[in-house]
Amino acid sequence: MKYHLFVAALLIAGCAALAPTPKQHFDLQAHRGGRGLAPENTLAAFSRAIDLGVTTLELDIGLTADNVVVISHDTTLNPDHTRDASGNWLAPKSGAAIRSLTLAQLQTYDVGRLNHDSNYGRQFALQQPSDGERIPTLAALFAMVQARGAAAATVRFNIETKIDPNKPGETAAPEPMVRALLADIDKAGMAGRVTVQSFDWRTLALVGQYAPQLPRAYLTTARTLKDSRWTAGLDAAGFPSVPLMVKAAASNGPGPVIWSPAYADLTPAVIKEAQKLGMKVLPWTVNQRADMQRLMDWGVDGLITDYPDTLRDLVRERGLSLPPSGKVPS
Numbered sequence: 001m002k003y004h005l006f007v008a009a010l011l012i013a014g015c016a017a018l019a020p021t022p023k024q025h026f027d028l029q030a031h032r033g034g035r036g037l038a039p040e041n042t043l044a045a046f047s048r049a050i051d052l053g054v055t056t057l058e059l060d061i062g063l064t065a066d067n068v069v070v071i072s073h074d075t076t077l078n079p080d081h082t083r084d085a086s087g088n089w090l091a092p093k094s095g096a097a098i099r100s101l102t103l104a105q106l107q108t109y110d111v112g113r114l115n116h117d118s119n120y121g122r123q124f125a126l127q128q129p130s131d132g133e134r135i136p137t138l139a140a141l142f143a144m145v146q147a148r149g150a151a152a153a154t155v156r157f158n159i160e161t162k163i164d165p166n167k168p169g170e171t172a173a174p175e176p177m178v179r180a181l182l183a184d185i186d187k188a189g190m191a192g193r194v195t196v197q198s199f200d201w202r203t204l205a206l207v208g209q210y211a212p213q214l215p216r217a218y219l220t221t222a223r224t225l226k227d228s229r230w231t232a233g234l235d236a237a238g239f240p241s242v243p244l245m246v247k248a249a250a251s252n253g254p255g256p257v258i259w260s261p262a263y264a265d266l267t268p269a270v271i272k273e274a275q276k277l278g279m280k281v282l283p284w285t286v287n288q289r290a291d292m293q294r295l296m297d298w299g300v301d302g303l304i305t306d307y308p309d310t311l312r313d314l315v316r317e318r319g320l321s322l323p324p325s326g327k328v329p330s
Contacts, residue, residue: 026320027302028311029056029158031285032073036124036306039081039112041071043144044130050148053325054308056156056195061138061181062098063172064106069138069184072098075162075170080120083110097170098135107134124306138181142188151326158195158217158304161203165229178206185211197260199224201232201249208253217258217282218246222265243274250279258282260304263291268298275299289314 033045034052046057060073077095084090085108098106113129114121138159145152159181163171171177185194196207197217204216220242224230232249239245243259250257259274263283274281280301286292287306292314295303305311315322 024320026296026315027055027280027282028053028308028315028323029058029282029302029304030054030308031058031304031306033057033059034306034308036126036287037309038128039114039130039133041073041135042111042130042133043136043140044112044133046141047144047148049308050145050152050155050326052308052327053312053323054155055302055323056158057141058158058160058304059141060160060162061177062162063177063180064098064103065100066102067172067176067180068103069180070098070103070106071136071138071141073162075099075164075167077109078120079115080118081111081114084108089115099171103137109135111135138184139188142184142190146188148326151324154324155326156193156195157190158197160219161196161198161200163198163200163203165200165202166227174200174202174206178203178210182207182211185214195258197258199230201230201234204249205232205252208250208255211255212253213255214253215256215258216250216253217260218249219284220246220259220261220265222262241270241273243270243277243279246274246279247277256280258301260284263295263303266295266298266300271298271300275301286311 030049032040034049038045038048041059049057059071061069062072062075064070076097077090079090079092079095082090110132112131112133114124114127116122145155161177163174163177185191195215195217197219198204199219207214207216225236228235234245234249236245246259257279259279260282263286266283271281282302282304283295283300284304285306286303289310292303292311303311
């Protein structure tokens, strides 16, 4: 009897050893929709990223003069990728503030290609133009994703509030920005698929107050950490590490907490510290394959990149769980 029990135990153990283990989840985020491949923060970029297969669409928002949430990294129209209604590139430093324009006025500008004569434009030689693209509303992105149905049913959104506390007249204040953002999220029924991120931690404090269930991502650089206007009044000198500072800042909400530092600021030890404190680590903006490999070796929970195609190849090579591709087979 004991022999038979012993054999049965061996068989069970063998089956367990042969059973496939669940693949590790890795957050593959397309920075500004993947600006290395398509015009940044446009519906064309987001659609291409969905076709490719990403976990998360990373994007930035601002408010127009008529309080519409629009998707733009820059707080002013950027001459490096903006043309007027006549097709002419905007003159350097001539771009109006997004906050000063109504949505109708904003829609007269074309952001569908890079000006390759600019230093910025020359950085992204592989970007495919999409002439006629307009700065989209957040509502339009949500509608596009919903219209894609099953092809985009799992894609998430990492939405950055673009506010500069040193330039208060250039953008909406934190309160109206957050209220408008949360209203759009609620209207589209996307609360379960959104993370809100910011360098300006005042907006994250408001998200923790008004929508505590939403994940919040605390963006950091060495520059912003030294200026308490960015960190909602917290003084970095009072904390032994950045993860402990982020944990203190996030204490007003029960939702998941993410730390998103500049990738060059990371070490294996600080990644482990943050994760032991219960937060995920998702650095930005990682574009070189060697940097991606090193950070993945160090155990980050995901990466934000302009080249989601390169990162997807690495995720596949490492046997991690791949987000589904939204492209319909031909």
